[in-house]
Amino acid sequence: MEKWSPQKIKLFQEKLLDWYDQEGRDLPWRKDHDPYHVWVSEIMLQQTQVKTVIPYYQRFMTLFPTVSALAAAPEDQLLKAWEGLGYYSRVRNMQKAAQQIMADYGGQWPNTAAELQKLSGIGPYTAGAIASIAFDEKVPAIDGNAFRVFSRLFEVDVDITKPQAQPVFYSLIEEVMPAERPGDFNQAIMDLGSSYMTAKNPDSEHSPVKEFNQAYLDGKELAYPVRTKKPRPVPVNYVALVIKTPQGYLLEQRSSKGMLANLWTFPLVKWQDLSDDEDLKTVALPQLATDYLVSTSNLRLKFRLLPAKIVTHTFTHQKWSLTLLFAETTTKQDLSFFPGRLIKASDFASVTWPKVQQKLWDEYQKSLSVD
CATH class of the missing domain: 3.90.79.10 (Nucleoside Triphosphate Pyrophosphohydrolase)
Structure with a gap:
């Protein structure tokens, strides 16, 4: 796995963020950096496509515009608002986390990834997304897109389904991400992974960072990320x-x-x-x-x-x-x-x-x- 020079890292950051400024997706939860908006969108986006999430997000924000409104919502109303998204434990945990924020933090959001992970249902990825986007903490948000993008950029041979993959990618991404605009960097990686560097049929020839994509340059892009096949249901x-x-x-x-x-x-x-x-x-x-x-x-x-x-x-x-x-x-x-x-x-x-x-x-x- 190649280690990039400071000059190469800086050039990568510039290319990626310039592209994001021009081509980043216009999504309703990106209108501001409110942690509540980031959080709700990220939980909804777990195992659900963006186009499906948008109307759910907009309706959810109408019904529960603040974390205090979510904390106080009747469960029946909450589950009805979530109907169709599946994995209902996600929205139940959201309400528990909202209640924690109100009771333990006086209605104020924790502003570090470490503190955010103390809230119900918030793991390393969601904590990284909220902390970087809402509070400018330099912390990776490692989801499937990040695993795929960085495994191809660096030809990382670690199996991403194994626990040891997380610290490997965390260290790698932390070294490459900028101290300024860490939230935009994480969102740019999300957009890159859902556009030019998709799991199937990637279009790396037209990618804004194609010269950094070692797996593409070596003609073995689809070999990454390395992952053990899931057992059949x-x-x-x-x-x-x-x-x-x-x-x-x-x-x-x-x-x-x-x-x-x-x-x-x-x-x-x-x-x-x-x-x-x-x-x-x-x-x-x-x-x-x-x-x-x-x-x-x-x-x-x-x-x-x-x-x-x-x-x-x-x-x-x-x-x-x-x-x-x-x-x-x-x-x-x-x-x-x-x-x-x-x-x-x-x-x-x-x-x-x-x-x-x-x-x-x-x-x-x-x-x-x-x-």
């Missing part, structure tokens, strides 16, 4: 129970712990909870679901398969496949043993549900025209 089969009554649909709020915590869905049951048969066939599901609901909730309903596609949804470690079953009743059911409630379709906007539930509802709606 574990497949999990579910049935989704669409239960319609004159009073609405029966929805279930998931546990406060685990995946999709506190969110509302159709009742979801794993195939393995219906039968021990490893070769379970889809045609057996309606009767098994009928028996299961009687035994667990004392609900007597007759299910049938819907003419709907299998709904799939991939999480970090699991890939769900969900088969839609339908039951309709005109009689009043005793819900004493059922952990959910009846909700009219017109009132669905009042509850927060995850993306997988939206997929189920959309597929159910399509099936009505086929059924």
Whole structure:
């Protein structure tokens, strides 16, 4: 790995920042250097594309314009504002951090990366982004873009999925970044990684820093960054129970712990909870679901398969496949043993549900025209 001279570092800084001044993305959270704005945008941008985040960010700022407003927000309203972004633990941690700022810091933001990491849900990257952009601290913000850009610039052979990669890249970037405008430097790296130096199909020939990109110059750009392949998500089969009554649909709020915590869905049951048969066939599901609901909730309903596609949804470690079953009743059911409630379709906007539930509802709606 080549060590750059002070002259080369200075030239790199100038080229990068000149390009950023001319071509940096015009994003709503870049209108100022407010730490609250930086923080909200960075949390939203985790595993979510910029074009998706922009309307969420703007709506979030209307609802919760200050850190104190976020700290005091009702959880239901907060989760509804986040609906569709996924990974709801992120917004729950944001509220915890906002409450910490109000209670422990008198409503004032900590202004160093080290102190920021004491807040709930703020790790090294987010702390580096806030500290550098809002408080001009010379500290790297190392995300996937930074790993990719610097691994190619310097041909770093360290596996970025390993813990030892973080200190290697931190030292490398800290040496290259300027004492002045560290926040703009970090944002320029973000923009560079999402434009000319993308993971696939990079356009380094037209990059403003192509002469510094050693991997490009050596013709092996796509070999970087070095990373161990992630294991494939574990497949999990579910049935989704669409239960319609004159009073609405029966929805279930998931546990406060685990995946999709506190969110509302159709009742979801794993195939393995219906039968021990490893070769379970889809045609057996309606009767098994009928028996299961009687035994667990004392609900007597007759299910049938819907003419709907299998709904799939991939999480970090699991890939769900969900088969839609339908039951309709005109009689009043005793819900004493059922952990959910009846909700009219017109009132669905009042509850927060995850993306997988939206997929189920959309597929159910399509099936009505086929059924």
